[in-house]
Amino acid sequence: MNSALPSVESVSATCCIVGGGPAGIMLGFLLARAGVDVLVLEKHRDFFRDFRGDTIHPSTLELMHELGLLEEFLREPHQEMREVTAHFGDKTIHIADFTHLPTKCKFIAFMPQWDFLNFIARQARKLPHFKLRMGAEVSELLIQDERVTGVKANTSEGTLEVRCQLVVGADGRSSTVRQCAGLEVNDLGAPIDVLWFRIAKRPDDPPQAFGFVSAGQFMVLIDRADYWQCAYVIPKGAFDRKREAGLGAFHEEIVRCVPFFAGRIEQIKNWDEVKLLAVKVDHLRQWYREGLLCIGDSAHAMSPVGGVGINLAIQDAVATANLLGAKLRENTLELADLKKVQARRKRPALLTQKVQIFMHKHLLERIFESTGVIATPAPMVLLEKFPRLRRLPARMVGMGFKPEHVR
Secondary structure, eight states: OOOOOOOEEEEEEEEEEEOOSHHHHHHHHHHHHTTOOEEEEESSSSSOOTTSOOEEOHHHHHHHHHTTOHHHHTTSSOEEESEEEEEETTEEEEEEEGGGSSSSOOSEEEOOHHHHHHHHHHHHHTSTTEEEEESOEEEEEEEETTEEEEEEEEETTEEEEEEEEEEEEOOOTTOHHHHHHTOOEEEOOOSEEEEEEEEEOOTTOOOOOSEEEETTEEEEEEEOSSEEEEEEEEETTOHHHHHHHOHHHHHHHHHHHSGGGTTTGGGOOSGGGSEEEEOOOEEESOOEETTEEEOGGGTEEOOSGGGOHHHHHHHHHHHHHHHHHHHHHTTOOOHHHHHHHHHHHHHHHHHHHHHHHHHIIIIIHHHHHOOSSOOOOHHHHHHHHOGGGGHHHHHHHHHOSSOOOOO
């Protein structure tokens, strides 16, 4: 009996972007807008991933304004946060004030990331040079004479081979592209993991805050209209111990941290409803090789501290489009052009990681070590006492170290 040969589809594009997250979709849109034939490959069949972050920072909203999309974008369901507060026991501490930023929008918009990605994809699909293939999981790079010339992906119809001038790895912290490219990773380590679950909202719940802190505990609540998306920060590797202690003990632990969850924490009926995000903080020593470039978490995996990873990835996409768009369109791209992307974006990425590592060590690890009444850290005491100081963390979180602008 003859078995059918596996189907192989061959296509070409000027640029093939691997990963349909914020960096990949935004870069695809910007390159297509610049007249570059671009194909984005996303391994999932939709954008609905619970672990995708929700924060759209003022720097990203400024880009939407520059693209002429802000008014339409803000018609999507979202919440707006103009200042960041945190609850240390029974104290409320004001941390950041976005109302003084030199941006069109002086707030963080909270929008499920799948809504953000669907919005950008809709705009991109209006452009003749943009193509998006869902359900296409890249498995290997095509390499000729040490140069990356394309990718091979698995789809429900068979194998897809894409030949291109440039492959961009935007496939996240567990990047297949960077692994296949053999790029060296510098792992900075992270002492935390995050447990991800949801609890239904009630009308009398307090407004969204940056976090709830109690002895040995830290949790962030994200307002998703009819439920709280909960990010419970735990010491690295502690999840197995919590499972061994039992679901009842976990319920009690969560209520100690967020008391108004009492009476509904039983909505978590089994451990399948609690997802583990293993936090990584790392970066590539070199983001590129002939025919390939990595950006976003593929180049520098960020901690969830500050929620800045999404916006940093988008800034990478803007810089990449600005620096490479014309080169790709005119078929004049050289290795030196890829080097320019890393040269521009490496410093803000590494500075952000340094701040995150500092927060891990001097805030989160101290919280985990505390056993009694949690003391408000000295820097936050200063922020509460001198309101003007709140503009500094607002600028760092809201705009980052090197905000980019659409050319």
